[in-house]
Structure formats: C-alpha cells, structure tokens
Amino acid sequence: MVQEKPIWTILKILDWTKQYFKNKGVENPRLDAEVLLCAVLKCERIKLYTNFDQPLEEDELAKYREFVLRRGKMEPLAYIVGHKEFMDSDFKVTKDTLVPRPETELLVEELIKMNETKGPREILDMGCGSGAILLSLLKELPEARGLGIDINPGAVAVTIENAKNLQLEDRTAVLVSDLYKNLLPDDKFNLIVSNPPYIPTGDMQGLAQDVQNEPHEALDGGIDGLDYYKRILQHIEDFLLPTGMAAFEIGIGQGEQVARLCQEAGLSITTIGKDYANIDRMVFATKEETDYANEIMALRQKKGFR
Numbered sequence: 001m002v003q004e005k006p007i008w009t010i011l012k013i014l015d016w017t018k019q020y021f022k023n024k025g026v027e028n029p030r031l032d033a034e035v036l037l038c039a040v041l042k043c044e045r046i047k048l049y050t051n052f053d054q055p056l057e058e059d060e061l062a063k064y065r066e067f068v069l070r071r072g073k074m075e076p077l078a079y080i081v082g083h084k085e086f087m088d089s090d091f092k093v094t095k096d097t098l099v100p101r102p103e104t105e106l107l108v109e110e111l112i113k114m115n116e117t118k119g120p121r122e123i124l125d126m127g128c129g130s131g132a133i134l135l136s137l138l139k140e141l142p143e144a145r146g147l148g149i150d151i152n153p154g155a156v157a158v159t160i161e162n163a164k165n166l167q168l169e170d171r172t173a174v175l176v177s178d179l180y181k182n183l184l185p186d187d188k189f190n191l192i193v194s195n196p197p198y199i200p201t202g203d204m205q206g207l208a209q210d211v212q213n214e215p216h217e218a219l220d221g222g223i224d225g226l227d228y229y230k231r232i233l234q235h236i237e238d239f240l241l242p243t244g245m246a247a248f249e250i251g252i253g254q255g256e257q258v259a260r261l262c263q264e265a266g267l268s269i270t271t272i273g274k275d276y277a278n279i280d281r282m283v284f285a286t287k288e289e290t291d292y293a294n295e296i297m298a299l300r301q302k303k304g305f306r
C-alpha cells in the first residue's frame with residue numbers, strides 16, 4: 001500500500017507544535033508556534049487565521065522545523081526570530097544581547113517623563129546590549145544625544161545596527177568599553193542609565209531555562225548581585241554632571257541596597273520604584289537641589305514608588 005505523505009496545513013502544524021512545546025515546558029506554546037510560523041511565512045499573525053487550510057511548502061516546513069527544534073531546546077524566541085519589540089520599536093537581538101524585557105519599559109517610560117521638558121541631554125547607557133534603553137530614550141527625547149557602552153563588541157555592533165534602523169545614528173555614539181574605562185575625562189552626562197548584570201551568582205543556576213540561554217555576562221552580578229552598581233557608582237562623580245541623575249534597573253530585593261550605594265556616592269535624593277509584579281525594579285538618584293531632585297521627590301509620592 002502506498003503511504004500518503006501527510007499534508008501539513010497551517011492549522012495542523014500549529015496544533016502539533018502547541019502540543020510539542022507543551023510537553024517541553026515552553027510557557028506560551030500556541031503563541032510561540034504562531035510567532036515562529038509567521039517568521040517563516042513572513043506574515044502577520046492574523047494571516048495564519050485566515051489561511052488555516054493552506055499547506056506549507058517543503059522549504060517552509062524545513063525552516064519551521066528547525067525553528068521549532070531550537071525553541072524546544074529553550075532558545076529564547078527573540079533569538080530565533082532575530083528581533084524583539086520594545087517601546088513600540090523593533091530591536092534586532094542576537095546571542096550577544098539580553099532580550100529586552102517589559103519591566104525595562106517601565107524604567108524608560110519614567111525617564112522619558114522626567115526628561116522631556118529639560119532640553120538637550122547627554123545620556124550614557126552602561127551595558128547598552130541591543131540599545132533598547134538608550135535608543136528608546138533618544139527616540140522620545142529629540143534634543144538628547146546618547147553614548148552606549150558595552151564590554152561586548154557583538155553587542156556594540158547590534159546597538160549600531162538598531163540606531164541605523166531607527167534613524168537615530170546622528171545622535172548615537174557607541175563604544176566598546178569596560179564601564180568607564182575608554183571614556184574621556186571630559187565626557188560628562190546629564191543622565192547615566194544602566195540595566196547591569198544583577199543576578200547573584202548563586203541564583204544563576206535557578207534561572208528559567210530560556211534565561212540561561214542568554215549571555216551570562218549580562219546577567220551575573222557577582223556574589224550579592226551588586227558588583228556593577230558598586231563599580232558604576234564608585235566613579236560616577238567623574239562623569240555625571242553635578243545636576244545629573246543616575247537611573248538603574250535592579251533585581252529582586254536590591255532596592256534599599258542600591259539606594260544606599262547611590263547615597264554613599266553623594267546622590268542623596270533617591271527613589272525606589274516597583275514593576276508590574278510589585279517587585280522593586282528601578283532606582284533613581286540625584287544630588288540635592290537639582291531639577292531632578294524635584295522630579296524624584298514627586299515620584300516618591302506616586303503609587304509604586306517610595
């Protein structure tokens with residue numbers, strides 16, 4: 001008897017993949033299946049729904065199969081499709097960069113509000129990765145200019161590419177540097193922002209498998225997770241204007257400690273803000289009697305800040 005080759009229609013392959021991902025423990029099995037299929041077919045998700053009975057071509061099947069296997073091995077979805085949405089822009093991401101997170105959008109949104117009426121700004125993003133933070137700020141603050149630094153040349157290349165894609169290259173400079181190392185003594189900034197590695201080394205093994213596939217050097221913040229805050233704050237006075245502000249994304253339970261480190265570095269006005277999950281996620285700090293001090297004091301009165 002001649003065995004008929006199964007015909008893989010869009011609906012059939014989505015159903016199959018959903019079950020496969022479920023068994024593998026992928027968090028959003030159906031959604032991920034759809035996103036991967038869209039990447040192969042180069043279409044919007046709505047197109048899948050209006051074409052459920054469409055059979056896939058051999059080459060499409062082969063590519064999709066490869067994507068599904070990679071996701072089944074817990075490679076982050078964003079690495080497979082090559083990009084990730086952040087603050088309404090599409091960012092290229094690679095294995096050299098952390099995948100931008102929704103929590104980080106909260107930090108960026110607050111920074112936009114605090115800076116949009118302040119005129120020209122010089123912004124430094126330490127550990128810029130894909131450039132998600134820096135470029136989102138530059139996009140919304142047309143008078144601002146930015147410098148992104150990262151120790152990883154691969155990440156620096158991705159930030160440059162994203163700056164070009166978002167037509168922000170005129171106001172963006174990028175540098176390979178271990179924190180301040182390759183900056184010039186007269187580089188001064190109104191805003192120094194960082195989402196540094198902050199996971200305590202001992203917690204690294206317990207991270208979700210997807211996250212374990214992201215660059216460890218972008219995650220591991222040393223024994224207490226605070227290494228980079230300490231290093232950044234130790235020399236911040238050399239690069240932050242006296243009226244400037246430091247802004248950090250932080251990890252679980254680090255709010256008080258990072259705020260204290262800021263105060264020890266002379267930035268005595270601080271606020272700690274929470275994310276969607278009610279976890280301390282950001283710290284802003286400045287000196288007394290600056291414009292930013294007023295902003296920070298106002299934030300402290302808002303829900304989710306203290």
Ligand code: GLN
Pocket residue numbers: 098101195196197198199211218219220
């Ligand atoms: N938000 C990331 C996570 O929870 C950590 C990012 C970082 O270390 N800066 O996995």
